[in-house]
Amino acid sequence: MAAAKQARTNPRQLANDVVDSLDIDDLASSVEVAGPGFLNIRLRDDVLGERIANSPLIEKDPTPLRVVIDYSSPNLAKEMHVGHLRSTVIGDAVSRCLELIGHTVIRQNHIGDWGTAFGRLIAYLDDLDDPSAMAAELADIERLYVHASQRFESDAAFADRARSKVIELQSKEPRAMSRWEHVMALAREHMSDIYARLDIALKPGDIRGESAYNDDLAPLIEELENHEGLVSESEGALCIFMPQFKTKAGDTQPMLIRKSDGGYLYHTTDLAALKYRTETLHADRVMYFTDARQILHFEMLFAAARLGKLVNENTSLEHHHFGKILGGDGKPFKTRAGDNILLRDLIDEAIERSTQTIETKNPDLDADRRADVIDAVAIGAVKYADLSKNRLHDYTFDWDEMLAFDGNTAPYLQYAYARISGIFEKGEVNPTDCKVPPVLNTAVEHQLAVHLLRFQEVIEQVATDAKPHYLCAYLYELTVRFMRFYEQCPILSETGSTKDGRLTLCARTGATLKTGLATLGIRVLTTM
């Protein structure tokens, strides 16, 4: 119908012409025109069956790209909280998806490890004479942050010392740097622990924080100033004015790259990072996962980077933003006191709730498998709840919903996988040995087979649009179709090619579920 629009002809007539000239008897058992001009092609069962048995799950992209993915990137002056969850989980899933189809993914954890907040932490530690008091503060970075912030608000002399610590850091004063290293080691340890618990693929080697670009900022400003008319001074600050960004009065809105006091801003650091990603990492595509409040920042960043020739013309610069996580009241998800919910507390609660559910639903579970099941269900539920929604919208965080075993949830998909595993265990069959094409003589088998073969296109769609919920919707629909098949079609009690073919369907479904969930960063279970 899109073709008909281009050709300005009647879509139904064009569809009829296509059917008449089509010769695909070797693939399709019937082709017919429906509605305003749809082509309904029914694939031959023998063709479907052959592909289920023998085609690869995923074919790699013939033109692999170097993709830099900037995600998670927490500010480490304080502990990771629920505000970091979406970037971390969504960026991780998209990274795995791009790797799955053969792209070279370079993860960049652009952590906040520099700036005013660290001046406060260091000044606070300096004020503590007692080594044991200092050790106690360092054992809990969140507490250190809260204490330092409170002091900063209430004590003007302290605030001045905190500001001077920032200057000391910038000039690499050894004592301040040593304290900073100390705090960062602690913060990185905390971050790694959260990633491990959430099963996030980010590793220490992926960290390249704001501080990594410190020495690049002054030369970068010089480089930009060499572009005629790009950089100008206004009210003591260095700015880039771009006519497409207007203020209320119709003036051009500036992008500040150096403050009037000589300090740099996140615009500057991000420009330096883009230069690094182009020149050193040789990125074909740069993807950012941050919340929607930064839309304007990235529009300016990309426009300025192009004007300043910091990136290649054909480098794709993409800001993939997302909405907020809301509590049940429609307001941002916070504690009752109004504080950010820490990720370690969120994970603890997920484990607690998962434990309760598993104990009720399956009290007979083997003790040695129990902890593993509880963990996979808890973490899978939290991640899937986020990934299964269109990231552009806000979403409501609901424990009961995400941990339910029915509906579009991780536990439902994990349960399907456990059922499949049960078949192979009971039948004493190795799924990788299943090569007999299924016959597909029932409607549910045909529908399962058709859906199985769409995995590739869904993965490609996620890689293009950076929207993991397409994959979730696909896997959920796959599971629904499998469950129908499972209810209606006996497997192990059958014999011959019917049994073997149905085992092939189970094997392919299991492999698709396992790979699909792994792409989302979620584990499958052989027993639940």
Next chain:
RNA sequence: GCGCCUGUAGCUCAAUGGAUAGAGCAUUGGCCUUCUAAGCCAAGGGUUGAAGGUUCGAGUCCUUCCAGGCGUGCCA
């Protein structure tokens, strides 16, 4: 003020300009001597915030309005 985003079933969410706007939860009613009932099947539930417009075709694109959120020069 200006800019961006959002508004779909009682609730939580889908719908990539296409067919009768779909799922789950909740509600009601079925299905376990048979591979995990943590499951499956069925029923009811809609003026897609409002009004115009473009199109063979609009939840989707355009205009205006309503409601909410976010951003809008020295934080990130």
